[in-house]
Amino acid sequence: MELCYLKGDALATLKTGLQTTYEKYLTERDNSWLVDVCGENPFVKFRDVPDFELTPLDTEFDVGEVDFRNSKILYRNLHFLTPRQAADEKLWAGLCHDAFYDYVRRRWEYDKLDNLRGIKADDTIERITNRFFFNGNAREKILTNTLSKYWWAGHVFGLDGLEALGLKDFYSKLFSIASRSFMGSETLRGGFIKFLRHFNERGTQLDRDDHIRPAMIELNKVGGTIVLDCLTENEVAAIMIVHVEKIFAARQGRKI
Amino acid sequence: MKAFSCADWNDEFDGLTFDLEAGNILAYDNFKPLTLVEDPNIFKNVDSIFSVYKKLGNALPDFDLTEQKIRIGLNSKDYNLYRRYCANPSMQPILNAMIILPVLVAVFDELKRAAQEHESDAWFLSLTAVYKRRSLNFVDVLKSTDALTLAQAVMGSPITQALKSIAVALDDATEDS
Numbered sequence: 349m350e351l352c353y354l355k356g357d358a359l360a361t362l363k364t365g366l367q368t369t370y371e372k373y374l375t376e377r378d379n380s381w382l383v384d385v386c387g388e389n390p391f392v393k394f395r396d397v398p399d400f401e402l403t404p405l406d407t408e409f410d411v412g413e414v415d416f417r418n419s420k421i422l423y424r425n426l427h428f429l430t431p432r433q434a435a436d437e438k439l440w441a442g443l444c445h446d447a448f449y450d451y452v453r454r455r456w457e458y459d460k461l462d463n464l465r466g467i468k469a470d471d472t473i474e475r476i477t478n479r480f481f482f483n484g485n486a487r488e489k490i491l492t493n494t495l496s497k498y499w500w501a502g503h504v505f506g507l508d509g510l511e512a513l514g515l516k517d518f519y520s521k522l523f524s525i526a527s528r529s530f531m532g533s534e535t536l537r538g539g540f541i542k543f544l545r546h547f548n549e550r551g552t553q554l555d556r557d558d559h560i561r562p563a564m565i566e567l568n569k570v571g572g573t574i575v576l577d578c579l580t581e582n583e584v585a586a587i588m589i590v591h592v593e594k595i596f597a598a599r600q601g602r603k604i
Numbered sequence: 605m606k607a608f609s610c611a612d613w614n615d616e617f618d619g620l621t622f623d624l625e626a627g628n629i630l631a632y633d634n635f636k637p638l639t640l641v642e643d644p645n646i647f648k649n650v651d652s653i654f655s656v657y658k659k660l661g662n663a664l665p666d667f668d669l670t671e672q673k674i675r676i677g678l679n680s681k682d683y684n685l686y687r688r689y690c691a692n693p694s695m696q697p698i699l700n701a702m703i704i705l706p707v708l709v710a711v712f713d714e715l716k717r718a719a720q721e722h723e724s725d726a727w728f729l730s731l732t733a734v735y736k737r738r739s740l741n742f743v744d745v746l747k748s749t750d751a752l753t754l755a756q757a758v759m760g761s762p763i764t765q766a767l768k769s770i771a772v773a774l775d776d777a778t779e780d781s
Contacts, residue, residue, distance in 0.1 A: 357657035360675050364668075365660035387658060387684065574627030583626075 351394045351426075353442035358382075358390030360446070363481050366473045373476050374458050379449045391446055394439065400425045405454050413516040414455070415498070421511055421524075423493065423502020434503065437482040437489070440496040444480045452480060452494045465552065487527045497522065504531055505541065512544040517556045533577055536567075539584025547590050552596075559595060563588035654704055656690070658683035666729040667707045668712065672726040676707050694769050701766035703757055711750035719743055731758075 354362070362369070362385065372381050382390050382594035403409060403417040433439060444452045453459055456479055474483075482496075490495045497519075504526045505513055513521055531537055543563065547554050554560055570576070570587055608622040622628075652673075659666070659677035668675040679685055686703070689695040715722065722728040735742040745754070756762060 356655055356673075360655065360671075360677070361658035362659065364657070364675075364677060368660045385660065387680070573629070574625070575629060576627065578627035 349397050349399045349447060351396050351397055351439075351443065352391035353436070353438040353447045354390055354445060355386075355392055356438060357483075358386045359438055359441055362390070362441075363477065366476060367469075367512075370469065370473045370476055373453065373480070374461060374472075377450065377453075379445055382445060391442060394442070397425060400430065400510055402451055404446070405451075409443070413515050415501075415522075416515050416518045419498045419501040419518075420507055422498035422508065426499055427502075429499065431503065434496065434499050435486075435490060438495075440493045441481050443495050443596070444493070455494060472498060487529075491523050491526055493583065500526065504537060509537070509541040509544075512541050512548055514544075516553070521556050524556065525564070528564065535577055535579065535581055536584055538581035539579070539587070540564075542581055542585035543588040543592075546585065547592070554592070559592045563592050564596060566591040651734055653730050654707070655685070656686060656703065660672040665703070667710065669711065669722060669725065669727075674707065674711060674727050676703060678703075694773055697762065698767035698770040700759060701719045701762040705759060709751045710760060712746065712754045716751065719746060734758075 362382070366383065368527075369385055372385075383568065400421060402421055403414045405414065409417070456475070475485045478492045479494045482493055484492055489496075490500050492559075499520050501510060501513075513525075525531060525540070531540075544554070547559075566589055567576070576584060605624040609617070609621045626729050654676060655673045656676045656678060659679055662679050665679075665682065666677050668677070685701065690699055715728075719728075732742040735745060749757075763774075
């Protein structure tokens, strides 16, 4: 499989010209229209990789499971990327417009025009920008693009950490967790994964809003008084575990 | 760490000791962010902070300051002509004077109005770093110098360079004929 990225000027042409071209994402099954719009081949070869496929979309898997599986597949196959390469819009916009153009269209059901009738042009353009390109601040944009979020999920959490994160509410958990600045610390990430595993191993399901977010808020609060990076992963995990156990106990009318 | 004390502390702490745990904060300072600028040759190569791209439609040229580079959009006809000649070394000074110079003047005008809005943009950091290497404060220079003078200084007298290129091209053409 040949991986290509978009040339810088082609990226600018396509991204700024969406007002004119957005319907092509809905109607064109292949990407041959890109050459007409850009006036030349808009792609540059990056490298060859062994062929791989993302999770089939016409199966019983719901959206969360598709994203969960794709994070593992994409990161395993593109693990060689450096963080700098993986933060480059030209790469991911290139993959979304070339090797995975059809997949990205079908992932968002752009191949089913009936579902898109009645949607305003501005909304469609915003969504195309988010899904095929980068949009938002430095953390948001890598977690919003259809493909880059899969790589960054694998990079931030590791393949084992993704299992700990689990299928349920996968993308919303990923976005709310990975977009926080403390996720830049390896110790804090490791502690967070240990916190998730603690409850997974006990068969306890954690809810994103009732348990995970409060645990992260508690960690953030403790970080106001001590430098969290000085702690070990186990100490970071313990802060969150104790807090969530108090939540469970309170619901059951117990005190810890 | 048990019973920690320091001889260099303020006199008010004389005789006092503290039991410290991992992560305890002893002091803080507001560190200035460290900026790493990649390309030192911004004045030799304006491509390092500019990119020219094709705009769809027939609109007039415009520029965009929201991306890593200052993006200059040309309509299809203008862009195709630009692409035809931009790799020609004798045409580059002329194209720089026609396309880059007016945009850079507009950029400096914008920065005079609202430099703080662009302080985290990569192209702004590149400009700041270049002035810093010359021991100049970019923001101070912005306040004291008009935009056209600033742009010409950054680009090394682009109008003069363009006129020289025209003269060379036409003198060569005259000799050939």
